[in-house]
Amino acid sequence: MPRSFEIKVPASSANIGPGYDVLGIGLSLYLSLKVTIDPKTADQSNKDPNNCLIEYTADSEGYDSVPLQSDKNLITKTALYVLRCNDIRQFPTGTHILIDNPIPLGRGLGSSGAAVVAGVMLGNEVGQLGFSKQRMLDFCLMIERHPDNITAAMMGGFVGSFLRDLTAQEMERREIPLSEVLDAPSGGEDTGLSPPLPPTDIGRHIKYNWNNKIKCIAIIPDFEVSTADSRGVLPSAYTSKDLVFNLQRLAVLTTALTQDPPNPDLIYPSMQDRVHQPYRKTLIPGLTEILKSVTPKTHSGLLGICLSGAGPTILAVATDNFEDIAQEIINMFAKKNITCRWKLLDLAYEGATVERS
Numbered sequence: 001m002p003r004s005f006e007i008k009v010p011a012s013s014a015n016i017g018p019g020y021d022v023l024g025i026g027l028s029l030y031l032s033l034k035v036t037i038d039p040k041t042a043d044q045s046n047k048d049p050n051n052c053l054i055e056y057t058a059d060s061e062g063y064d065s066v067p068l069q070s071d072k073n074l075i076t077k078t079a080l081y082v083l084r085c086n087d088i089r090q091f092p093t094g095t096h097i098l099i100d101n102p103i104p105l106g107r108g109l110g111s112s113g114a115a116v117v118a119g120v121m122l123g124n125e126v127g128q129l130g131f132s133k134q135r136m137l138d139f140c141l142m143i144e145r146h147p148d149n150i151t152a153a154m155m156g157g158f159v160g161s162f163l164r165d166l167t168a169q170e171m172e173r174r175e176i177p178l179s180e181v182l183d184a185p186s187g188g189e190d191t192g193l194s195p196p197l198p199p200t201d202i203g204r205h206i207k208y209n210w211n212n213k214i215k216c217i218a219i220i221p222d223f224e225v226s227t228a229d230s231r232g233v234l235p236s237a238y239t240s241k242d243l244v245f246n247l248q249r250l251a252v253l254t255t256a257l258t259q260d261p262p263n264p265d266l267i268y269p270s271m272q273d274r275v276h277q278p279y280r281k282t283l284i285p286g287l288t289e290i291l292k293s294v295t296p297k298t299h300s301g302l303l304g305i306c307l308s309g310a311g312p313t314i315l316a317v318a319t320d321n322f323e324d325i326a327q328e329i330i331n332m333f334a335k336k337n338i339t340c341r342w343k344l345l346d347l348a349y350e351g352a353t354v355e356r357s
Contacts, residue, residue: 002038002094004357005125009118010348011103012110012152013216013315017271017306018246018253024110024152024159026348027216031114033075033122034098042094050090052076052097060101061111074112075099078119079126082139085195088127095126106224108309113149116140117352125354133351138198147203149309156351158257161205209258214303216345217316219329221338225283230310233279242274249273262319264296264303271304271317284312285336290329299325 011029015021046053052070056063070076070091080090103111120139124131131139133154140150147161253270256263281287287307294316296302301320308315316325326342333340 002036002040004034004036006355006357007033007035007118007121007125007352008355009114009121009153009352010156011345012113012149013108013218013308013313014110014146014148014152015273015276015306015309016253016315017273017277017304018249018275019148019160020246020273020275021146021148022160022162022250023254024148024161025210025216026152026156026159026351027109027218028346028348029102029109029218029343030348031103031111031118032100033118034100035122035125036096037092037094037126038096039092039094041096043096050076050080051093052091052095055096055098057098057100060099061103062101062105066101074115075119075122078116078139078143079123081143081195082120082123082129083127085139085197086127086129087194091126097122104220104313106226107220108225108307108311108313109218109220110149110153110309112227113140113144113153116144117150117153121352121354134201138200138202141202142198147205151203151205152351154352155205155207156348158208158210158254158347159205160208160254161203163203164201166199166202208254210347211258211260211262212347213260213319214257214262214317215319215322216347217318217322217326217342218308218345219314219316219326219333219340219342221284221312221333221340223312223338225280225311227310230276230280230283233282234276235279238275245272245274257317262303267303267317268296268305271306273306277307280307280311285338286332287311290314290332293332294325294328299328301325 008030010026012024012026014024016023043053048070050070054068067073103109105111120136137154144150151159151161249270256266256270294305301318302325303317305316314329322344330340
């Protein structure tokens, strides 16, 4: 019997200043998958080895460079991993996926995290596996080991998260499902054909409240920063002084963003960071000047400002004056010969969703 459904997964911003690898927020910019499964409409010219026809809308980010083979596209590779963990070898005959992706690639807005979440949800839905969001999160975290973006995209809202310590027996199941998700096996043994099920409850998280008067301004420069590069510039050790600096601000920020009215004198200083932002200035021209000079005193309505994820996107939280705040940051990037666009976003409180037709 033909089936159809739509999966929507929000973009996300991680770290939020002092919350490096801990905090994340889901944002109202959605990767969507419109999926139909109908053997009668199977395209005989489709040579995909896993019965999956993938298309992107013409205005999707990176639409002309994203792979359309199911064993190379991150979304469908992830879905195949979930299916094969559950003894399902491929997509049903006549599977067609139309992907619309407005999330900029390589900009610190969780594009790869959204793709992984979408892929796990796709595998769950195609295989009719009936997993809860918490169980699907386990599959996501086998692929993407940093839970901040993943948890925000799956669960939505403003979240804090961590990975629990796995037992020796659980660790034997391997962190990454090898060939079904990555381009090459990890650890020398290819378990891609029959990957082991992930341990349960790998990630732990909490949803914080969020004052809905606070909006998110994403200023998106027109260049990419890879997560690998942005992590590569970070030191291998920190002083206790810098760690305490971040912990103090993290403890304040998670409550400050819930209070009404929002207090810029509390939020702005509690979004300062000494763990990742100072080291990433080498990859993002003008970063230090932007973070220091755009303040609640210079721009009314502004509450705080930080690097979004690995960057180069700048995230500002504000209650008013959105265009002026965005334009100021755009002008500062322009002095470095960098063009930008900007988006005003709400929180995606529901996280990832599935709507069945």
